[in-house]
Amino acid sequence: MTSQRIIQLVKEMTLEEKAAQLLQLAATFYEDGDGQITGPMESLGIGEMEVNNAGSVLGISEPEKIIQIQQAYLAKNRHGIPLLFMADIIHGFKTIFPIPLAMGSSWDLELAERSAEVAAKETAVSGVHVTFAPMADLVRDPRWGRVMESTGEDPYLNALFAGAMVRGFQGEDLTHEIERVAACVKHFAAYGLAEGGRDYNTVDLSERSLREYYLPAYKAALEEGCEMVMTSFNTIDSIPASGNRKLMRDLLRGEWGFDGVLISDWAAIGEMIPHGVAEDEREAALKAITAGVDIEMMTPTYVHHIPQLVSEGRVDEALVDEAVTRILELKEKLGLFDNPLRGADPEAAREVVYCDEHRRIAQELAAKSCVLLKNEGVLPLRREQKVAVIGPFAQSGDILGSWSWAGSQETALQLGAAMQKLASSDLITLAEGSDIISVSKQQLQQAEAAAQEADVIVLALGEASEMSGEASSRSNIQLPEAQLELIQAMKRLGKPIAVVLFNGRPLDLHGVIDQVDAVLEAWFPGSEGGAAVADLLYGVVNPSGKLTMSFPYTVGQIPVYYNHYNTGRPKPAEDTDEQYVSKYLDIPNAPLLPFGYGLSYTTFEYSSLELSSEVMTPEETIKVSVQIRNTGKVKGIETVQLYVRDISGEVVRPMRELKGFRKVELAPGEAARVVFELGEEQLRYYHSDLSFTSDAGKFEVFVGPNSRDTLQVGFRLNK
Numbered sequence: 098m099t100s101q102r103i104i105q106l107v108k109e110m111t112l113e114e115k116a117a118q119l120l121q122l123a124a125t126f127y128e129d130g131d132g133q134i135t136g137p138m139e140s141l142g143i144g145e146m147e148v149n150n151a152g153s154v155l156g157i158s159e160p161e162k163i164i165q166i167q168q169a170y171l172a173k174n175r176h177g178i179p180l181l182f183m184a185d186i187i188h189g190f191k192t193i194f195p196i197p198l199a200m201g202s203s204w205d206l207e208l209a210e211r212s213a214e215v216a217a218k219e220t221a222v223s224g225v226h227v228t229f230a231p232m233a234d235l236v237r238d239p240r241w242g243r244v245m246e247s248t249g250e251d252p253y254l255n256a257l258f259a260g261a262m263v264r265g266f267q268g269e270d271l272t273h274e275i276e277r278v279a280a281c282v283k284h285f286a287a288y289g290l291a292e293g294g295r296d297y298n299t300v301d302l303s304e305r306s307l308r309e310y311y312l313p314a315y316k317a318a319l320e321e322g323c324e325m326v327m328t329s330f331n332t333i334d335s336i337p338a339s340g341n342r343k344l345m346r347d348l349l350r351g352e353w354g355f356d357g358v359l360i361s362d363w364a365a366i367g368e369m370i371p372h373g374v375a376e377d378e379r380e381a382a383l384k385a386i387t388a389g390v391d392i393e394m395m396t397p398t399y400v401h402h403i404p405q406l407v408s409e410g411r412v413d414e415a416l417v418d419e420a421v422t423r424i425l426e427l428k429e430k431l432g433l434f435d436n437p438l439r440g441a442d443p444e445a446a447r448e449v450v451y452c453d454e455h456r457r458i459a460q461e462l463a464a465k466s467c468v469l470l471k472n473e474g475v476l477p478l479r480r481e482q483k484v485a486v487i488g489p490f491a492q493s494g495d496i497l498g499s500w501s502w503a504g505s506q507e508t509a510l511q512l513g514a515a516m517q518k519l520a521s522s523d524l525i526t527l528a529e530g531s532d533i534i535s536v537s538k539q540q541l542q543q544a545e546a547a548a549q550e551a552d553v554i555v556l557a558l559g560e561a562s563e564m565s566g567e568a569s570s571r572s573n574i575q576l577p578e579a580q581l582e583l584i585q586a587m588k589r590l591g592k593p594i595a596v597v598l599f600n601g602r603p604l605d606l607h608g609v610i611d612q613v614d615a616v617l618e619a620w621f622p623g624s625e626g627g628a629a630v631a632d633l634l635y636g637v638v639n640p641s642g643k644l645t646m647s648f649p650y651t652v653g654q655i656p657v658y659y660n661h662y663n664t665g666r667p668k669p670a671e672d673t674d675e676q677y678v679s680k681y682l683d684i685p686n687a688p689l690l691p692f693g694y695g696l697s698y699t700t701f702e703y704s705s706l707e708l709s710s711e712v713m714t715p716e717e718t719i720k721v722s723v724q725i726r727n728t729g730k731v732k733g734i735e736t737v738q739l740y741v742r743d744i745s746g747e748v749v750r751p752m753r754e755l756k757g758f759r760k761v762e763l764a765p766g767e768a769a770r771v772v773f774e775l776g777e778e779q780l781r782y783y784h785s786d787l788s789f790t791s792d793a794g795k796f797e798v799f800v801g802p803n804s805r806d807t808l809q810v811g812f813r814l815n816k
């Protein structure tokens with residue numbers, strides 16, 4: 098119910114002031130030390146009026162500056178409407194958590210929610226009100242640099258993580274909780290399907306697939322009360338999302354009933370011109386406001402053209418009032434009318450931001466996000482071993498990953514230093530060995546010297562953080578040649594080698610995993626990542642991460658994902674000599690490492706998969722239980738995964754779909770029976786007419802440590 102205050106404000110605002118309320122400007126327009134409003138106005142074709150009446154600003158993180166700007170702004174705003182401060186707090190504010198693709202590999206929803214809570218606390222006390230997170234784009238193409246921002250290739254898991262992040266950011270009630278921030282789920286929709294894995298590229302898919310795979314995570318965020326949605330840069334059904342009425346007005350606002358604030362991505366409204374669906378800014382503005390986009394981020398089409406479009410009768414002023422009202426309601430919900438500075442508190446920020454407790458949580462999540470990909474008797478290291486830590490990440494703070502702009506590489510604990518802290522520094526030698534993309538003879542010689550006395554070599558390798566993230570697509574997803582050369586040079590020493598990878602995407606691991614004894618995937622583990630990885634290497638923590646995105650055999654295999662269809666000519670086995678089946682002549686069909694894959698320092702045995710019944714009606718549920726035993730020598734956490742396959746649908750159905758998982762911790766020799774409950778609603782899917790229902794028929798259930806190595810049993814759904 099809109100408050101009288103807002104109804105009155107909208108009544109009193111001029112059309113120009115309303116249009117300005119829909120504008121979001123970058124920090125540069127407001128930052129110059131004494132809070133006076135300056136900035137590159139001419140480049141955007143706007144003036145003092147627009148800057149003094151813009152509704153929101155993005156990208157400022159210092160509380161002192163935010164306080165100054167808000168006070169200066171309010172002194173000039175005729176209606177006393179406060180600015181809304183927004184920022185990209187994707188995986189932490191100053192305490193940087195593992196990148197979302199790493200966090201997803203933890204399969205730990207509670208810890209993910211806590212990471213968002215911590216990020217919200219540090220963000221709110223710094224004066225920011227909204228974060229442009231969670232990013233809920235499903236991803237299947239590791240050439241795309243923004244896979245690092247996603248939790249992976251599964252719609253069910255992505256939806257759980259998106260909901261957990263919204264709960265952590267927003268809590269129960271934004272009005273009373275100044276330690277929380279409003280969340281903005283993005284990028285609506287299906288940005289992760291950019292053709293060729295090339296950022297901003299065309300996205301084209303059926304509405305059925307859109308609903309089945311790409312929409313669930315956004316919807317889950319909204320069901321948790323996510324306050325905002327951000328449009329995506331890409332086309333959907335050949336129409337750019339920011340001008341796509343069917344997607345925004347009909348589906349998001351109509352069918353889903355979303356009445357929160359819809360913001361464009363950066364310049365995405367103006368970009369409808371190069372997309373080729375708007376001849377000029379005026380047409381772009383018309384299409385965007387008609388589609389229901391409330392805030393225009395960093396292009397001036399609304400302030401330039403909305404007043405005239407309304408006065409010409411091309412746009413109903415009610416549409417503009419609706420957009421303004423939604424923005425003012427968000428400001429009211431955040432308590433900004435009564436307290437425009439909300440949580441901004443420089444003193445408190447010095448206490449809260451990057452405090453020990455926050456860093457402890459970040460270290461715990463980082464340790465749980467790393468995935469042990471291979472281990473042939475080398476890990477865990479023993480404290481008394483002489484270890485040479487070699488590679489561009491041996492002594493690097495570049496372990497925060499993309500979208501960590503409020504964090505600092507300088508304070509990140511580097512792997513080498515962390516290992517010297519854990520073992521004793523005279524047992525650990527460090528050498529760069531190579532740069533990220535180049536290697537010199539001298540670097541190799543220094544590396545060989547450092548490894549001379551070592552019992553074991555740890556190679557710290559990977560991508561520079563700017564090789565993933567926005568506008569960072571790669572056509573070749575191998576480690577850079579220089580690092581492959583370093584591996585070969587170290588291999589010639591004939592010592593055990595463990596590789597730790599710091600990267601923002603699944604890589605083609607040829608020349609790595611086939612060349613060394615152990616591989617630990619650390620992703621970009623965040624500000625506490627060095628300590629977390631050191632704990633894992635020495636067995637202080639037993640690795641428990643599981644991949645949420647397949648590692649392709651090679652880039653030529655992309656897209657490769659676990660929940661694929663069978664085709665009419667499935668390849669019967671990798672070594673088949675059948676010619677006319679769906680296969681490559683030169684590589685296997687299977688990915689190098691499947692969804693859900695991850696090793697431990699112990700081993701787990703799965704046995705006696707049982708169903709409480711072999712038939713089910715929609716009114717009943719089936720209990721699925723499996724015995725799991727720790728058959729190794731150390732305690733470990735295993736993520737037991739439940740998959741289902743619908744043998745025959747009205748449309749083709751995936752070979753497997755994740756329907757549940759349980760994390761169990763078992764001591765050596767300890768066993769447990771893990772029980773899942775399956776109901777008819779988990780068997781529903783989008784039919785060709787877009788109805789979301791289940792079909793009677795045969796189903797297979799798979800349970801195991803990943804999407805490939807599973808026990809299997811069948812049941813029927815009778816209707």
Ligand code: GLC
Nearest residue numbers: 155185229283284362363567
């Ligand atoms: C960027 C990104 C988006 C981000 C926005 C503001 O282009 O696509 O994820 O939130 O601009 O920085």
